[in-house]
Amino acid sequence: MSGMDLRTVSRRSVCDEVYDQLAGNIVRGEVAAGDSLLSERRLAEVLGVSRPIVREALQRLAIAGLVEVRQGGSTTVRDYRRHAGLPVLAQLLLPAGSLDLGVARSLLEARLHIGPEVASLAASRAGAALERPLTEVLSQWDGAADPVRQQWHALEFWDLLVDGCGSIVYRLMYNSMRAAYEPLLAALAPTMQGETVSARPLAAAVVAGNATAARSAAHDLLAPTTHVLLEAISALEG
Amino acid sequence: MSGMDLRTVSRRSVCDEVYDQLAGNIVRGEVAAGDSLLSERRLAEVLGVSRPIVREALQRLAIAGLVEVRQGGSTTVRDYRRHAGLPVLAQLLLPAGSLDLGVARSLLEARLHIGPEVASLAASRAGAALERPLTEVLSQWDGAADPVRQQWHALEFWDLLVDGCGSIVYRLMYNSMRAAYEPLLAALAPTMQGETVSARPLAAAVVAGNATAARSAAHDLLAPTTHVLLEAISALEG
DNA sequence: ACAACCTAACTGGTCTGACCACTTGACCAC
């Protein structure tokens, strides 16, 4: 049994499919901002689904900020750079199955800037209260066999820090950024492996309640892999 | 005509109403994470709308990360702290018409930490290219009669900086944070008025391409109002 | 020619009722 490596089956509904197709066309720029979408009835016909399903997908696009729906008029594409929320990052990072390098760079930069702040806040606000959960996650992290499993524990580690920093804004940011990152996790796990050894000093600083030490420890953890990946991106861009 | 102060009529659809009711119940904690929602048919009956409308609202809740829908099983409430994206901030900041002070504090802190970074990046990446648009917005900002109009120009000012920083992540964060802030804009405008005088030095540093000066200028702009508001929040909390 | 009006043909918004696919839990046989 232990070697079977099962995972939950993906159960994509028709609505998911429609949403992904439309969202993909928008973020890949195949329809420009201001353009009108086909009418709901036409879309239903073209996609071979019923109109309620098209509408459900359009509702999702609308609250994501990718389209604007007006009764009587046609549904138009919005400029996602101006109106979309952070969760759209996931679509932008992997627009057509391949990584968008500019988006990836932007994500790495933000991580490097916000991560240390989160660690600092967690140290001053949660401090010793994080001792037990952090050591628990750290031991699992060290014990993890392959880099992918390590990465999952790394995310859980940051999850604790983000909770500890007591900021709902950083919490929600983390959720959106994590959701964008997870599809890449397996591919990036080997590179990220270097962060493992720096986690203990960070945890120690946080538990000690030393905000400045936590900030710099977090920077020390994030900076090396950040720079490696940024250089790799520069190289790929030519 | 000039004194009529018209605004676009709000045209709330039934679906919007259902969404707001359900989202409000969730973020106000009136239903706990893990609880099951009523079935779609029951909700339709209770709310007096048709099932397709209930479904559209549920789709929106689902991609917002507030509920989880599973075919065959019941729709359950998720822990928004763990799964919701940044746009939910808008609902959390004004959950029942009155401000949530903890969320507001968190938002102010994040603004103070990220704003200077955005200014710094804009200085090093856009620099002189921002001269014309920034001076234009600044003149409008100064010329604005009342504090509310000033705030709208202030947002436009930051809009330019966020564009100039060349980071899609900060751009999307800004969109979500701005959307949460806008309903409060009128109430906070008098307090924010103090930021007006600090905008010119910030613009000058950015246009000069001086990243460190831009960072500190942005901090000088944001810090005073941030501290005033944080103290006001502390006072209100007792 | 021009302006105002009006109508027809779109658009999205909502409803109804039906059927399918899936999950759950209870019951039953082994």
Place this chain on the structure above:
DNA sequence: GTGGTCAAGTGGTCAGACCAGTTAGGTTGT
């Protein structure tokens, strides 16, 4: 216990209809 079976309830999808708002083009009056 273990596994099979089944019924009830859930979400997933569909079809077709009608309401409500927008838009464009034609009509009318001047």
